[in-house]
Amino acid sequence: MPEKKIRVLIVDDSAVVRQVLTQLLSKSDAIEVIGSVSDPIFAMARMNQDWPDVIVLDVEMPRMDGITFLKKIMSVRPTPVVICSTLTEKGAETTLQALSAGAVGIVTKPKAGLKSFLEDDSADITHAIKAAAQTDMRRMKAMTMSLSTAGHATPANTALKSTLQPRDQQHTSSLAMSSTTDRLIAIGTSTGGTQALELVLTKLSRICAGIVIVQHMPERFTAAFAARLNTLCEIEVKEAESGDRVIPGRALIAPGGKHMSIKRSGAQYHVEVQDGPLVNRHKPSVDVLFRSVAKWAGKNALGIIMTGMGDDGARGLKEMLNEGAQTLGQDEKSCVVYGMPKEAVKLGAVQQEVPLQAISGHIERYSK
Template sequence: MQAAIKVMVVDDSAVVRQVVAGMLSATPGIVVIAAVADPLLAMERMKQQWPDVIVLDVEMPRMDGITFLRKIMSERPTPVVICSTLTEKGAKTTLEAMAAGAVAIVTKPKLGLKQFLVEASNDLVSTVKAAARANVRRLSPRAEGAAPLTAPVKHTADVILAPASGSPRAMAQTTERVIAIGTSTGGTQALEEVLTMLPRVSPGILIVQHMPEKFTAAFAARLDSICQIQVKEAETNDRIVPGRALIAPGGKHVLMKRSGAQYMVEVVDGPLVNRHRPSVDVMFRSVAKAAGVNALGIIMTGMGDDGAAGLLEMRNAGARTVAQDEESCVVFGMPKEAIKRGGVERIVPLGGVAQEIMKQL
């Protein structure tokens, strides 16, 4: 019989501690070993029993969550889920926590907190369970993010974009190649490793990283500051050109369009697809239709199956397709499902992804 997941909740809000600890304790296979108000109290309890997962706030008295997280990751790497308020200011602070090695972000509103946490209980439980399986020893001290809590409805890409019918003219081969990358849990650290390896002259890239809406702009700006290529949050009519990577904004879907010989981005609203917005499946389908054989699709570390169907559509449209290997993934869910469905042509370690991109020049 599998041992229960031991969880510690560290948050200065008594409401958060009460609601989160209650919903997790009510879940078979999870036991909350402590719910404390700050990191110093947490460290005292951890001397008695070490948790499998820590649900951690960022701004707390006596010691902030980032300092506590860095201490944990240096002494005894443990999966940490950051529970942070969704604000522009908080995004930068939370990204620091992600850089210290956390595996997921759970966003909490300023108002209606108790109702939000109760309504999102299934997704919070899923996030904690995924964190317990995360291979945190593979996390380097870089940026990390995950999908926000979402409703349990699961749509397919059909609600945003119809599947391709016949052979679209976009499948005609051109000299310009485009790259589409989809990732989730563990993805922001993986993206940092890949994008910082690319030279200034590299193929144009469109990225979906599951991340809350207030966080993607800060994430893109951080990558732009450390990469040779330009990295920015995608906006409608942005061109996908060599030397630039565009990151789908949180809370929106992103589509690739073709205008003559140029590839463009369209940012659209719409329902959650595979419980995500942006959805990797939506992006991959649009790339299959717009670019066909001129594209390379890459699916990397992440929980769930978003992107698996879309990558198969890309491969069927003549695109090259690559998946990150299990050994280098924090969570192998998304690549594993894409491989299972037959959408993956090559499986490579994280360190080989940049080389696959440069082969497209």
């Protein structure tokens, strides 16, 4: 019996985008494009007759913007949505709003050379849609609602953090000598990870161990994502740059389109950001980070693999465990996509599976 195809609706005001996406996706044996429309008003009329499995959605459109449309979908009938966004600073900010509202993935498009870009990146687009189709939208909606009602860092906390950071940077040497070599936390995640990371990081105190993170996300979007988390969290969150120190109270997020690894110099850890080939179809790759942590931190590290499609990070986490690190996997019940943790469990890389809501507690206890 042939496998059921993923039924996709494209919503984009660009006729070129609609045409090219339809042609590309129609080449996949796993995908069926059931329609392409120019705005959410037409989309709603079409969906009333034939509801899709996945929606590919532009965010900047006439009559109704993509964010408003996305919120309507999430309130009426939660459906996996992949955002089709431009590679601009404004596009990144808007896309983050969409992810917070329940979107599950991002497809990027430049302002120029659109047709050749989409054709070159057809494998990524197909992968994003397949990942979206595996998303558990009940869990995604529950996580989105948790974020909307959660109490994040107050303006007072944010102001306190900004006044303390310069002092931290001036006096980190002795602190690093005494504590950063003792504890380091590495996190890898993909589909559903932006919301999951927000739930985890906003609960952490400034005494937590230094954190390094790979979240599968396109170039430019990680900077906006890190900046947004930095305003919400008590800890410092930033997009990683080569030479950045891994210190308590700081989380470094790998830049989209680059690999991130850690190195140790004396008693101090720092990150290296560099280009390179895709690893497990990704750049940044969780395996690249985890393997470097296994090599340079070993038993002084905690590895955590969270929601996401595929197996990136599973082998690297096993290497961490083999070198004496502690390892956690997000459990199936709380994952939006139980792919990456499942593969790590199958390899014997996960010592303990825990629900998403418990991960921050484990990080705090490990840090102490």
